[in-house]
Amino acid sequence: MPDRSEVAYFGAGPAPLPTKVLVKGAEAFVNFQNTGLSLAEISHRSQTANQILADTKAALTTLLEIPDSHDILFMHGGGSAEFSAVVLNMVAVWVEKRRREAEKDLGQDSAAIIERVRKELQDYLRLDYLVTGSWSLKASQEAANLLEPLGKGFVNVAVDSRKSASGKFDNIPAEDAWTLTQPRNQGGKTSAFVYYCDNETVDGVEFPNFPKCLDPDSSDEVPVVADMSSNFLSRRVDVSKHAVIFGGAQKNIGITDVTLVIVRKDVLATQPPPSFLHAVGVWSPPTILSWPVVAKNNSLYNTMPIFSIWIAGEVMRGLLETHQDRQLAGQEEVANAKAKQIYDALDRYPEVYQIVPDRSVRSRMNICFRVNGGDAGQEKAFLEGAEAQLLQGLKGHRSVGGIRISNYNAVDVDKVRRLTRYLEGFARKSKR
Structure with missing residues (x-):
C-alpha cells in the first residue's frame, strides 16, 4: 500500500489538501483542542463555532484584501446552488431599485407601483452571461430555467466562445465582440448583472485578467458576478470590482460542504419584500439561498459544517504562513x-x-x-x-x-x- 507522500494526485475535485492540514484535521475530528469532542460534534451555535467562523473570515479577508464594503458568507450547495442564488438575489436587487424609483414618482400608490415595475420587468430586465466553458453554460441555462415563467429573452448570452471555435470552448473572443446589454441611458434595457466564470474546470480556459469592459468606470456600474470555484486563492483578485464572488470549497479551499460567497453589502441592503416580488411575478430566493438572511445570521441560519469551515480556515492560514506579507x-x-x-x-x-x-x-x-x-x-x-x-x-x-x-x-x-x-x-x- 503506497504512502501518501508517494501518490501525486491531480484530480479536479475533490482535490488534494495539504498533508499538514489533514493531520490536524484528523486530530480535530476525534478530539478538538482537548475538549473530548469531535469538531464535527460541536454545536454550530457555540462560542467555538463562532470563533472558527470569525477566524476563517479574517484569514480570507487578509488573503484577498477584502474591503469593508463586502461581507463573507458560508453557504451550502457548491457553485451549482449559487447559479440559482445569483439569479434570485440579483433580480430581486434589480426589482427593488425599480420599486424605489417608482415610489419616488408615484408616492404610496401600491397598485400603480406594482403595475409599473411589472411592465418594466418585461421590457427592460436582462441578465448578461459570458459563456466560455461548460460551467458558465450551465449557469446561463439555470438562469433561463428560473426566469422561464416570465417569458423568453431575459438571458443575454453576451459571448458564446463556441461560435468562434467550431463548437468548442477553447478561446475567449475579444471584448469588442461581446454583446453586453447597453447601459440604461443608451437603450432602455438594463442588466441585473454580468456573470463570468473565471476558470473553466472542464475545458481548461481561464480569463488571463479582469475584463476591461467590466471595470466599474466603463460598465455603467453594472454589477459583476464571478464564479471562482476552481482558481480561488491562486492569484490576486480586485474584490472591489465585483458585486459577488463565489466558489465551492473542494478545489483550492478545503473539502466539500462549504461554498464561499463574497458579496457587496449594498446588494444585501437592496432587497424588496417577498410579497412585492410575488406581485410582479418574480420568485423570491428560498431562505437557504437568500444572501441577506444568511448574512444577518452570520452564516448560521441553519446547521453549518463547522469542521469543513475550520479546514478551509486552516488552508488559508497555511497560505498566510507560507507567503506572509506577500x-x-x-x-x-x-x-x-x-x-x-x-x-x-x-x-x-x-x-x-x-x-x-x-x-x-x-x-x-x-x-x-x-x-x-x-x-x-x-x-x-x-x-x-x-x-x-x-x-x-x-x-x-x-x-x-x-x-x-x-x-x-x-x-x-x-x-x-x-x-x-x-x-x-x-x-x-x-x-x-
Missing part, C-alpha cells in the same frame, strides 16, 4: 511557475500532446490536452502508465474526454516535477 502574490508566483513547467513539457512534444485551449487563455489550474489527436488507445496507455507511477486523477472530464492535469495549490512542486518527467518519458517512447 499574501496571494507569493502563491500566484508558485501557481504560475508550476503551470509553466507543465505547459513547457507539453509544448516540447506537439506531435504527441495537443493542448486544447488557445495559448492566450490557457488555465493555470486545469491543463487539458489530447494524446496523439485523441487516439483512444494512446490516451488509455498514457493513463495506465501514469497510474503505475502513482500519478493519479489525470482523466479528463467525462463530457470532453482527454487528459486533464489539475494544478491546484496543494499540488506541490516536487509532484509537478514527477509528472513532467513522466510526460517527457511517455512522449519520447511514443516517438520511437
